[in-house]
Amino acid sequence: MPAKQLNKAYDPASIEQELYDSWEQQGWFAPTGTGTPYCIMIPPPNVTGSLHMGHAFQDTVMDALIRYHRMCGRKTLWQAGMDHAGIATQMVVERQLAQNNQSRHDLGRDEFVNRVWEWKKESGGTITRQLRRMGASLDWQRERFTMDDGLSRAVQEVFIRLYNEGLIYRGKRLVNWDPKLHTAVSDLEVVSEEESGHLWHLRYEVVDEPGKYLVVATTRPETMLGDTAVAVHPEDARYSELVGKKARLPLLGREIPIIADDYVDPEFGSGCVKITPAHDFNDYEIGQRHGLEQINIFDPNAAVVLPGTPYHGLDRYAARDKIVEDLRQQGLLEGIEDHKLMVPRCDRTGEVVEPYLTDQWFVKTAPLAEESIKAVEDGRIRFVPENWSHTYFDWMRNIQDWCISRQLWWGHRIPAWYDADGNIFVARNEEEAAAMARETYGAQVELSRDPDVLDTWFSSALWPFSTLGWPEKTEALNTFYPTNVLVTGFDIIFFWVARMIMMGLKFMGDIPFHEVYVHGLVRDAHGQKMSKSKGNVLDPLDLIDGIDLDSLVIKRTSGLMQPRMAPKIDTQTRNDYPDGIPAFGTDALRYTFASLASTGRNINFDLGRIGGYRNFCNKLWNAARFVLMNSEGKDCGLDGGELQPSLADRWIVSQLQLVEEQTHQAIKGYRFDHMAQALYQFVWNDYCSWYLELSKVVLTSDTASPEQQRATRRTLVRVLEASLRLLHPVIPFITDALWRDVATLAGKNGDTIMTQPYPQPDPGKIDKSALTEMQWVQAVIGGVRNIRGEMNIDPNKPVTVLLQDASPDDEEFLLRNIDYLTRFGKFESVAMVDDRNIPESPATALVGQMKILVPLGTLIDKAAELSRLEREHVKAIKDKIRVQSKLDNPNFVEKAPPDVVAGERVRADELETTVSNLHSQIERIRALP
């Protein structure tokens, strides 16, 4: 494509979609070659999900790693797939049914599950479409779903093996129960937050001691219906004589024991605690210790089931009100105080979770955890940043058994059957279970299957090997397991990371990944969590495509949990984005994420930054246009021919080696922010601001030789081409679009940049003398530019430049680079002077010992020049004092390393000259009329 066809301005929308389609159609996302395998498993997004900023960030990081390693020649797989998300998905479909006034029970289990599958087929792939918009080079050919046949088989296999080893058991335990969903949830799925409540003080009479009573304090008076004891501290003198006696439970009149237990804090409240083993986790423990009865008082809706009492059928909160009122009337309510308490809610439904006694399945985790702790301790698995391993250890060392059964319909059905006596047969299918039963009984018996399904995280835990074909011994497993790195947020270390490690070690006999790169959570520009209710959510696709203000407002204010927030969000949004959000394109978004990917902490997404990176893309785009204009159809040294590289050519090639090295190092340490900054600096400052401008001197010169022009064109094209490859992992679209135009000019062949080798630094190409000389050129030009800027000299007005006190090196540099200097500083002329012929009133700048003089004659703005010089003078004096005081300190000279001392001496000398030069210059300007 000829250069003139490149648009003048970078327009992401016009390139991105087309390129992605071509990548996918060509099959370039699949692993190829014979290199060392490299594999990342995508954390499978929920099938109900849509892309949020956290995904977009995480996927950018993973895609950058994948593209980098693919270009480095590794046989690279980024495993695609989705999670069936049990609760979330079931809720979506139930909500749809509810719109037609149906419940899942109206449909029946089979029909309901069919309906979920249908929904999944129609709208379950939103997020995979969005991933494509992000440029994610996932191997879609291998896409898996946690409920597909292969993965379901893995789930069943794992369940059966764990059961047979005694690592899965079934039992009646107190679990977290969601009374709305009618299912148990695991500890992790419960989030407790502080809420305002009350502390009720109740009087329990002591049996056989008329008039004597104990006062218990509770935040949940309704649970008193299930009390089976009152506890005091064993050493609490106030109550020691009562221990062993009985208390009479108010309202019901049951007699319950008064017991002593260390758990009770004598300082808190009255020092007496009511014990409800069936509805409180602590009380459950105490009940176990003391052999107390467990009285369940709720049905699955958390309504009271105590036939014959006035509370039967009341919801837990209605029961609370009535109980408190009844106690008051009987004079048994000692008092009520306000109280802050932690309220446990289900993270999916927001419902207050009820501790509830039910039969559930559990994984016995301790034996699995042991090996998993070792794997991190001995470094087989490394957390990045390292401190997350503490979080991991902490949890693993105190791990509780994992409740894996859910009373839902959508999920992997538990492979267990029961006979009429409640005997359990865990098997691959009903026939097998029946055969087992026959063996036990010697006769055919009626079996019923366990209705429950497994926790979604159970199948997620197998993801690193189930996706690769386990339990078959597949080639893919052999090649890609263990995977290289897991990229994830710290919020699911317990849910997922820990469990994958346990399952991987158990069933593969090896770790699931070598490294865990833990990133922060994406927040808004001020560190606030992005949430619908705060109205500060940014949709990655809106940043890519742009969105007008009204649409944004509508999006943010519709479907709110608290509709009364809408006006506030409306105003706030109109304030923050008066013109809506412009389209930045995927590459700019990705570059922004990369630049924010520093270790560990939160990622505050500042809209101000994405604009800067869009501009960076535009810069790159236009640099490419410039290069194409100047090299297409011209001799770029492809056919051989002598080359005479300029200083700038040698310099930029040297800088390229340095930035290549930095880039490799940055990726190795997962410091995408460093990578982004190094490449930004190189492309914008070194390549565009300096090199492209310097190249014009050769390209447009009448006197430059063909050898010089050839060398410059060659350098121009090759450094651009290498830069595109360096940048490609982060900004895949623009780099491929440009590369396809630039490649042949740089002597490269291929259909896409994706599969080109990643640039490797060659120390042999670093030309130190070029670096030194270029630094001098930059300093001289900088000095003159500074004078121009500060003196307000018209940028177009050529100036005479004189150099004083030049060393032989300075003179040599000047001679060699006079073309650069005249062109860049808009010099009218440049010459050496000695003390005798310095002009009347020059502005000055210093380069080492050398003085740059720009005679201004009567044009000089005396005040401006003085203030400029004085600023520098003060700074130099401060530096000088600091350095000198160091050198005056004998301890420093004795104890600091010699090279440091020597360095300071050199610096002191330089500053000495600088100060005196500036001083005399100031005197001279002052002396002017």
Add this chain to the structure above:
RNA sequence: GGGUGCUUAGCUCAGUUGGGAGAGCGUCGCCCUUACAAGGCGAAGGUCGGCGGUUCAAGCCCGUCAGCACCCACCA
């Protein structure tokens, strides 16, 4: 109650064996210079949260205090 992390320019953040304080955005001044005004050139701006210690030398190491954020936990 335990634990972790953070505090550096107006804003968002880098600063990895302790040795001359940085970037982007924003601000100010001058320029529509033939790749790019989504641009060019120049400039201003910081007692690195407070205090103490170690050291010749501390943004960096140690202690302590303050503030912020998050995680875990059974105070009824």
